[in-house]
Amino acid sequence: MKKLVLTLLILGAVAVVVLARGTSSRSQEPATEVVRRAPRREAEPVVTATGVIKPRSGAEVRVGSRVSGVVRRLFVRIGDRVEKGRLLAELDARELVARRDQAAAAVASARATLDYAQADLRRKRELGAAQLLARSELDLAERACAVAEQQLKEGEANLDFAAAQLGYARIHAPIAGVVASISTQEGETVAASFAAPTFVTLLDLDRLEVWAYVDETDIGRIQAGQKARFTVDTYPGQEFEGEVTAIYPRAEIRDNVVNYVTVVRFEPPRDRTLRPEMTVMARIALAPR
Numbered sequence: 001m002k003k004l005v006l007t008l009l010i011l012g013a014v015a016v017v018v019l020a021r022g023t024s025s026r027s028q029e030p031a032t033e034v035v036r037r038a039p040r041r042e043a044e045p046v047v048t049a050t051g052v053i054k055p056r057s058g059a060e061v062r063v064g065s066r067v068s069g070v071v072r073r074l075f076v077r078i079g080d081r082v083e084k085g086r087l088l089a090e091l092d093a094r095e096l097v098a099r100r101d102q103a104a105a106a107v108a109s110a111r112a113t114l115d116y117a118q119a120d121l122r123r124k125r126e127l128g129a130a131q132l133l134a135r136s137e138l139d140l141a142e143r144a145c146a147v148a149e150q151q152l153k154e155g156e157a158n159l160d161f162a163a164a165q166l167g168y169a170r171i172h173a174p175i176a177g178v179v180a181s182i183s184t185q186e187g188e189t190v191a192a193s194f195a196a197p198t199f200v201t202l203l204d205l206d207r208l209e210v211w212a213y214v215d216e217t218d219i220g221r222i223q224a225g226q227k228a229r230f231t232v233d234t235y236p237g238q239e240f241e242g243e244v245t246a247i248y249p250r251a252e253i254r255d256n257v258v259n260y261v262t263v264v265r266f267e268p269p270r271d272r273t274l275r276p277e278m279t280v281m282a283r284i285a286l287a288p289r
Helices: 001-026 095-131 133-167
Strands: 048-053 060-064 071-073 087-091 169-172 175-180 198-203 206-215 228-230 241-253 257-265 279-285
Touching: 048 257, 087 198, 095 133, 206 228, 206 241, 206 279, 257 279
Parallel strands: none
Antiparallel strands: 048 206, 048 279, 060 198, 071 087, 087 169, 175 198, 206 257, 228 241, 228 279, 241 257
């Protein structure tokens, strides 16, 4: 019995030694190095610049009056969205209506004079054909008829002018947009002698652009057609996409730094509202490398 136990203890010790040597030999084997290659990416150099949002040409219109008078009604308020052709204001048109009626009466009188002159000319031509009227009398009748025709044309032109002046008493929106400001109130008198007084200012928020002020050291790398992204402070973390459409040739000096205005056109975002004079941070992408 004792010999059996001793034999088992010897076999166990041998197994432990063999297991320890195998473990040591495996730990001394060189480890296999795994190398992974990172995917190749293109570096996209950009030019950063600060700027502001501006209305495009024709997107901001100051609507005024071409005739003088008292503002009788004002139909809009600041912030109202208006469609093209909507009535914005109306002047007191009683004087203009009187001028139109006067011109219409002058046209009626000129037409009656022309009718008489034409009838008198026909009679005198018949008498002249029968050798019963002197040639000088016929010449006078023809002259009177020609003068009456021109007087009628003049009267019709005056009537058209008076009607147009009357139409100016109703001021309509030339574009669709938002009422940005109102300069004239109901009851005020406007004088359009030298310049058209401004009633309201309309702004089309769907036609805006970015003026990015690019430093003179970077302007040589900017070209029309390059893609651009920009952010505004009111929507942090959201980028808007655009495209460079123009570079203004005239420099603007800001804080003794020469900058050039780079125009970036963009489509109006559907879920955000951008407004003029918002400060932007623009990033203009150059050719990737």
